[in-house]
Amino acid sequence: xxxxxxxxxxxxxxxxxxxxxxxxxxxxxxxxxxxxxxxxxxxxxxxxxxxxxxxxxxxxxxxxxxxxxxxxxxxxxxxxxxxxxxxxxxxxxxxxxxxxxxxxxxxxxxx
Amino acid sequence: xxxxxxxxxxxxxxxxxxxxxxxxxxxxxxxxxxxxxxxxxxxxxxxxxxxxxxxxxxxxxxxxxxxxxxxxxxxxxxxxxxxxxxxxxxxxxxxxxxxxxxxxxxxxxxxxx
Numbered sequence: 001x002x003x004x005x006x007x008x009x010x011x012x013x014x015x016x017x018x019x020x021x022x023x024x025x026x027x028x029x030x031x032x033x034x035x036x037x038x039x040x041x042x043x044x045x046x047x048x049x050x051x052x053x054x055x056x057x058x059x060x061x062x063x064x065x066x067x068x069x070x071x072x073x074x075x076x077x078x079x080x081x082x083x084x085x086x087x088x089x090x091x092x093x094x095x096x097x098x099x100x101x102x103x104x105x106x107x108x109x110x111x
Numbered sequence: 112x113x114x115x116x117x118x119x120x121x122x123x124x125x126x127x128x129x130x131x132x133x134x135x136x137x138x139x140x141x142x143x144x145x146x147x148x149x150x151x152x153x154x155x156x157x158x159x160x161x162x163x164x165x166x167x168x169x170x171x172x173x174x175x176x177x178x179x180x181x182x183x184x185x186x187x188x189x190x191x192x193x194x195x196x197x198x199x200x201x202x203x204x205x206x207x208x209x210x211x212x213x214x215x216x217x218x219x220x221x222x223x224x
Contacts, residue, residue, distance in 0.1 A: 033212065042117075042204055042217040043155075088154060090213075097143055097208055101154045 004102040006089060012108040019076045021105040023089030024069075030094045032065055034074050037086045037104075046074075046087075079109045113209045114138055117216035124195055125224055132190045132219045134205030140185035141207035146178075149202040149218075161188040195223040 004025035013019055023032070031050045035043040049056045049065045049072065056063045062075040076083055086106050090099040114137040124130050134144055142163045147155040159180055160168040167180035177199075179191040188207075192199055200223045206213040 031211065035215070040202070040218070040220070042115075043206075043215040045212055045214060048212055097213075098145070098157060098160065099206075099213055100157075103154050106152075 004089060004091060004100065006087075006102040006105045008105060009103065010106045010108070012110060013079060015079055015081055015109050015111050017079055019079050019083070019107055019109075021074045021087050021107070023072045023074070023102045025072075025089075025091045025100070025102070026070065027091075027093060029067070029091040030096075031092055032063075032072050033090045033092075033099070034061075034063060034072075035088045035090060037088065039085075043088065076107075079107075081109050081111045083107060084109045113212070113214045115205065115207050115214045115216040117205055117219050119219060120217060121220045121222075123222045123224065126196055127194055130192045130195055130221060132192075132203055132205075132221075134188045134190070134207070134216050136186045136207045136209075136214075139207070139209045141188075141209065142185060144182060144188040144205055144207045145213065146180065146188075146190050147204045147206070149204060151202075155204060158190075163188075192221065195221070197223045199223050 006023045033048045034046040037043045047058045049063050060077045065072045086104045088104045089102040116135045118133045144161040146158045149155050158173045161180045161182040163182045169175045182188040204218040206215045
């Protein structure tokens with residue numbers, strides 16, 4: 001299977017704390033994207049990082065990419081109750097638009 | 112920008128009937144759309160790639176006669192689940208690519224009785 005893995009599978013933290021999720025994948029990639037999914041809803045695109053980039057920021061989100069270790073991390077700072085959701089990483093290969101999704105992390109922010 | 116819609120959001124049908132799900136890109140054109148299936152608390156599994164004006168490309172293990180895909184225009188792709196059975200009950204999500212990013216529809220919850 002090409003599917004990547006994310007850890008932890010589930011994470012519960014207090015509101016205001018930082019949340020870190022990790023994603024590992026198996027093949028060389030063109031880019032890696034992070035998505036959020038609220039229960040029973042579609043996916044919301046959060047951030048895209050290309051294979052030649054190492055770090056990217058967007059608001060309270062910070063994404064890192066280590067292609068030598070085939071891994072990425074998503075950091076959400078100053079978490080809020082509204083951040084409660086499942087978070088997925090997804091990779092695409094060169095010349096191929098298809099996305100391969102990780103197993104996801106279920107994040108719960110405790111008010 | 113880059114909004115994708117799906118219709119219906121929820122459908123309940125009897126075993127043996129066919130169900131059509133629509134996926135539309137509202138503010139951009141998409142030559143390629145993707146159809147995914149998601150089981151409860153699981154990740155997304157790609158079912159097929161829908162190409163405007165040509166046949167869809169199905170992933171291994173996905174029955175093309177069971178899941179019919181039609182991408183008749185640059186803004187619309189349809190997935191028809193034919194002769195649905197209870198094991199087809201799932202959450203179906205489509206996406207369309209715009210500037211290197213896939214934008215997802217809100218999903219369709221299919222329940223087959």
